[in-house]
Amino acid sequence: MKRSTMAVPxxxxxxxxxxxxxxxxxxxxxxxxxxxxxxxxxxERAAEISAEGISAGYFQWDELRxxxxxxxxxxxxxxxxxxxxxxxxxxxxxxxxGTPPSGAWEFVAEGTELRVRFPxxxxxxxxxxxxxxxxxxxxxxxxLAEAAPGGEVTLVASGGRDFAFxxxxxxxPLPLQALDILLSALIGVAVAAPVGMAARRHARFFYESKxxxxxxxxxEQSDRFSAHHSRNVGALALFIGKRAGLRGKRLRDLYSAAxxxxxxxxxxxxxxxxxxxxxxxxxxxxxxxxxxxxxxxxDNFWELSHLRDYVLRHHERGxxxxxxxxxxxxxxxxxxxxxxVADVFEALTGERPYRSRIELAEAFSIMRxxxxxxxxxxxxxxxxxxxxxxxxxxxxxxxxx
Numbered sequence: 001m002k003r004s005t006m007a008v009p010x011x012x013x014x015x016x017x018x019x020x021x022x023x024x025x026x027x028x029x030x031x032x033x034x035x036x037x038x039x040x041x042x043x044e045r046a047a048e049i050s051a052e053g054i055s056a057g058y059f060q061w062d063e064l065r066x067x068x069x070x071x072x073x074x075x076x077x078x079x080x081x082x083x084x085x086x087x088x089x090x091x092x093x094x095x096x097x098g099t100p101p102s103g104a105w106e107f108v109a110e111g112t113e114l115r116v117r118f119p120x121x122x123x124x125x126x127x128x129x130x131x132x133x134x135x136x137x138x139x140x141x142x143x144l145a146e147a148a149p150g151g152e153v154t155l156v157a158s159g160g161r162d163f164a165f166x167x168x169x170x171x172x173p174l175p176l177q178a179l180d181i182l183l184s185a186l187i188g189v190a191v192a193a194p195v196g197m198a199a200r201r202h203a204r205f206f207y208e209s210k211x212x213x214x215x216x217x218x219x220e221q222s223d224r225f226s227a228h229h230s231r232n233v234g235a236l237a238l239f240i241g242k243r244a245g246l247r248g249k250r251l252r253d254l255y256s257a258a259x260x261x262x263x264x265x266x267x268x269x270x271x272x273x274x275x276x277x278x279x280x281x282x283x284x285x286x287x288x289x290x291x292x293x294x295x296x297x298x299d300n301f302w303e304l305s306h307l308r309d310y311v312l313r314h315h316e317r318g319x320x321x322x323x324x325x326x327x328x329x330x331x332x333x334x335x336x337x338x339x340x341v342a343d344v345f346e347a348l349t350g351e352r353p354y355r356s357r358i359e360l361a362e363a364f365s366i367m368r369x370x371x372x373x374x375x376x377x378x379x380x381x382x383x384x385x386x387x388x389x390x391x392x393x394x395x396x397x398x399x400x401x
Contacts, residue, residue, distance in 0.1 A: 035152060036161065036171050042147030043140075044164045050089045050138060051105045051116045056231075058083060058093065059118040059134045060125050068095045068120055069129040082394055083136065091137040095120065100133040109166035112155040114140040140167065229346060234258040236342035239390050240380055244338065254335045255396055257310035261339050264294030264311070291315055292324050310335040314343060317371030337373040341380060344372060360384065 058064060058080060067076040073095055080093035100119035108115050115137050120129040140155060147153075152172045153163075160168035237258035241251050268287055279287065295312035298304045313327065313336035320328035322340075348363040358366070364381045368374060 033171075035148070036163075036169070039144065039148035039153045039169075040164050043143050046089060046143045046147060047107065047114070047116070047138065047165065050087055050143075051107070051118075054083070054087055054090060054093075054116070054136055055104055055118050057086065060121045060123055062122050064095070065120040065122055065127070065129050068132050080134075085394065089139045089143050091139050093134060093136040095132060095134050097131060098133045099131070100128060107165040111157040112140060112167065114138045114165060114167060144169070229350065230259050230262060232346045232350070233261060233339065233342045234396070235390070235392055236346055236387070237338050238392065238396060239383075239387055240338050240342060240376060241335075243379055243383055244334070244376065246334075250335075252395070253307060254310070254338060256304075257307040257314075257335055258339045258342060260294065260298070260304070260307065261311050261314045261343060262290060262294070263297055264290035264292065266297075267293040288315070288323050309333055310339060312336075314339040316340070318373050319371035321371050337376055341367065341372050341376045344370060345380060 061079070064076050064079045067073075067079070076095045077093075080095070083090045083093045098117075101117050105116050105118045108117060115135055118134040118136070120132050120134055121127060144153060144155060145151070153169050154172070155163070156168050156170050158168065160170040163169035234255050238251065238255045241254045246254055265287075268290055291312050291314060295308040298308040298311060310333055312324070313332050316322035316325060316327045316332045316336060317340070318329055318332065318337070320326050322332075344367055345363060348358045348366060349360065350357055360381075364377060367377050
């Protein structure tokens, strides 16, 4: 082939290749802004979830509030010594003199550090202690590392972009790589357009998938589904499980599964979950999908996937009348049977939008009629008077109701 006949395809190849490299650089640059927004959303959600849990677990605590209000700050601070064991992002906590925030909490940034301040309240969320505030140092670097696991976003004391709660962050540049050059050459040979569009779709899919993964991870650490009910079911399941002979890792797994038993309800419309009257058949069927949705969520996380059957089966019943599989008797895992007893007992004896709490004798009668494990129901009925004095172990104290 003559040089003159090669000049045009060579020129087209070079032009398309250079244009594609420039396009790849533009996609990476624009993706920095999108990735910063995804990281900010994940970071803010992790901080809010931590603040909500710490507030409920420690700063709505009669003993701590009363000690602090009586001037015994050392004793009050001693109660906060294990805070970092229960909350993955908490570094330390203390009570100090000062004006408490007007709301449930407030975030305060200083350089690259983040702390959250709380009022000291009683276990019902009222009776604030005046002139005192709880202060918890949060591990902002760890929260960001999990919200942006590739290390592309870092906190900086100054010179960065506005990030969250007054913190500043810098997004690392995303340089072109060898794969980009190779892709550009292939696009040049194929005359660019179709492959260029595919590259755009690939880049968009990558960042959207990464953002979705971060959001789902934070949902798994969070208490998105009826937090008060789930904490109570977790504590009650632990109470029953210990008396049923479960120990060690099996007991911890039971507690974790009980806390997550309703995680699938994040796929159920909120208006159905909070409806102040009975659901119709279609609405009931929608709500009944939540065990399957919960198991599907847990399947996405290897560290939680071993709990998926306990969550999937917590609405099965010993007589085969439950869902989603209609299992019966020992086909249902013991952990699921324990969670079912705790779930129904808490639902019956707790206040609900559509009815008042039910007395214990009637509640146990209803539970036996619902096909729950009779041995476990009998166990709970025989020991229910011990439950008010039951103390969660230290590793579970973060979920104190």
